[in-house]
Amino acid sequence: MKVAKDQIVAMIKEMAASVAENKKYLTELDSAIGDGDHGINMDRGFRKVLERLPAVEDKDVGSIFKNVGMSLISAVGGAAGPLYGTYFMEFGKVAAGKEELTNGDLEKMLAAGLNGIKRRGKAVVGEKTMVDALEPAAEAFAAAAAKDKTPLACFQAAVAAAKKGKEATIPMLAKKGRAHYLGERSIGHQDPGATSSELILASMLKVLEG
Amino acid sequence: MVIVSHSLKAAEGIKEIAQQMGSDVPLAAVGGTADGRIGTDPLMIKKAIEGVMGPDGVLLLVDLGSAVMNAQLAVEMLGDEDQEQVVLSNAPILEGAVVAVVESAMGHDLERVKRAAEEASHMEKLL
Numbered sequence: 001m002k003v004a005k006d007q008i009v010a011m012i013k014e015m016a017a018s019v020a021e022n023k024k025y026l027t028e029l030d031s032a033i034g035d036g037d038h039g040i041n042m043d044r045g046f047r048k049v050l051e052r053l054p055a056v057e058d059k060d061v062g063s064i065f066k067n068v069g070m071s072l073i074s075a076v077g078g079a080a081g082p083l084y085g086t087y088f089m090e091f092g093k094v095a096a097g098k099e100e101l102t103n104g105d106l107e108k109m110l111a112a113g114l115n116g117i118k119r120r121g122k123a124v125v126g127e128k129t130m131v132d133a134l135e136p137a138a139e140a141f142a143a144a145a146a147k148d149k150t151p152l153a154c155f156q157a158a159v160a161a162a163k164k165g166k167e168a169t170i171p172m173l174a175k176k177g178r179a180h181y182l183g184e185r186s187i188g189h190q191d192p193g194a195t196s197s198e199l200i201l202a203s204m205l206k207v208l209e210g
Numbered sequence: 211m212v213i214v215s216h217s218l219k220a221a222e223g224i225k226e227i228a229q230q231m232g233s234d235v236p237l238a239a240v241g242g243t244a245d246g247r248i249g250t251d252p253l254m255i256k257k258a259i260e261g262v263m264g265p266d267g268v269l270l271l272v273d274l275g276s277a278v279m280n281a282q283l284a285v286e287m288l289g290d291e292d293q294e295q296v297v298l299s300n301a302p303i304l305e306g307a308v309v310a311v312v313e314s315a316m317g318h319d320l321e322r323v324k325r326a327a328e329e330a331s332h333m334e335k336l337l
């Protein structure tokens with residue numbers, strides 16, 4: 001079973017809608033352990049994504065995702081810009097020239113995107129960042145794909161893992177990003193980036209659920 | 211040299227302070243986002259690098275978090291030849307900029323200027 005291009009476009013629109021809807025929530029989380037701009041940053045970024053989407057909608061899936069990455073890089077302004085920008089640029093490399101995506105493609109994209117973020121931000125699991133949601137999600141997707149599950153079932157597994165990973169950031173001591181400056185004070189708060197990561201993956205799932 | 215801060219005011223202020231140590235050293239200040247928020251923007255950083263690019267190369271001094279990642283992205287967006295001419299420094303942004311201007315005005319090469327700027331983090335402030 002495959003994911004068609006119009007579903008990919010719908011997923012990107014859903015991400016933008018979800019980020020806009022949760023702008024205040026993300027900013028509140030970032031106010032507790034950061035500089036209080038994550039929701040604002042992400043919303044600026046995804047507004048730019050929407051603005052530029054019509055110009056590339058008809059191109060291959062790779063070009064569509066590269067455009068998402070470039071839009072986020074140019075408009076976010078905070079750490080989430082280069083990080084999610086790299087994430088979607090890596091999606092774009094895997095999806096280059098493709099008009100639809102197989103489970104194998106999606107699995108590779110999630111792994112490549114995660115590796116791009118880890119290369120860019122040097123974070124590993126346990127440091128209270130988006131990696132804590134994205135890494136278990138990529139692993140859960142791969143495990144489900146290995147059992148020949150449908151893309152829908154694979155994304156369900158990935159989102160469940162991202163949600164668990166996000167919740168696991170609450171007791172963590174931040175080792176990267178602004179929250180790192182807070183030391184012990186960062187304990188007891190959910191990481192804003194891990195939260196937006198779950199929103200992004202949940203948006204992809206939502207489109208497959210129809 | 212390019213000074214990259216989350217705030218344009220901070221970058222310009224640091225530039226002002228450092229420039230006093232050598233008025234001939236090409237210095238650029240870049241900070242904030244294109245729409246005037248606190249943050250950093252790789253495209254603005256890239257433009258600033260191109261503005262001061264010369265045969266001796268460019269040293270980048272950065273403040274926190276995304277300034278580092280966006281400076282790296284900006285360098286990756288440059289052409290291959292320019293890329294080799296740009297180095298990112300781990301120096302404290304203000305003290306590093308002051309030391310780097312002094313070293314650069316003395317005619318030292320990029321590697322040596324970078325090293326000297328990074329050593330500024332061990333400098334004793336309290337006498």
Ligand SMILES: Nc1ncnc2c1ncn2[C@@H]1O[C@H](COP(=O)(O)OP(=O)(O)OP(=O)(O)O)[C@@H](O)[C@H]1O
Nearest residue numbers: 038041078079080121123129130177192193275276
């Ligand atoms: N080095 C990193 N690696 C992975 N994720 C990171 C890193 N630094 C920050 N993050 C993630 O980014 C989120 C914050 O994003 P936001 O857009 O608010 O950037 P910021 O921290 O305000 O940026 P800046 O560095 O400009 O201050 C954090 O919650 C964390 O998940």
Ligand SMILES: [Mg+2]
Nearest residue numbers: 034035037038
């Ligand atoms: Mg922030």
